[in-house]
Amino acid sequence: MMNNLRFAGVLAFGSALVAIASAEPIYIEDNGGNLGTITTGGVYTNIGTTMDVTGATIVLGDIGVTMGGALYGTNFDGNATNLYSINTSNGALTL
Numbered sequence: 010m011m012n013n014l015r016f017a018g019v020l021a022f023g024s025a026l027v028a029i030a031s032a033e034p035i036y037i038e039d040n041g042g043n044l045g046t047i048t049t050g051g052v053y054t055n056i057g058t059t060m061d062v063t064g065a066t067i068v069l070g071d072i073g074v075t076m077g078g079a080l081y082g083t084n085f086d087g088n089a090t091n092l093y094s095i096n097t098s099n100g101a102l103t104l
Contacts, residue, residue, distance in 0.1 A: 036080060042066035044100040057100030067093065067102055
């Protein structure tokens with residue numbers, strides 16, 4: 010019985026690794042407002058600077074991705090008072 014449980018655990022763990030390896034991009038932003046993606050292998054691709062419509066760079070504290078791939082983020086000024094929609098092509102922000 011114990012061997013069957015160990016085997017099932019290895020299969021579940023292996024399935025989880027496959028899911029992670031084939032997952033959608035992981036979005037990251039640095040403290041300069043540079044938005045990009047990073048793969049599980051560590052390859053970074055720059056998308057652009059997170060700027061609002063006035064051209065001001067907004068550093069985001071949190072980034073969320075919907076099931077459909079849309080990005081949203083909150084500003085990182087200690088208050089997280091604004092929720093922005095993030096353009097995945099260039100990093101532009103819309104309130």
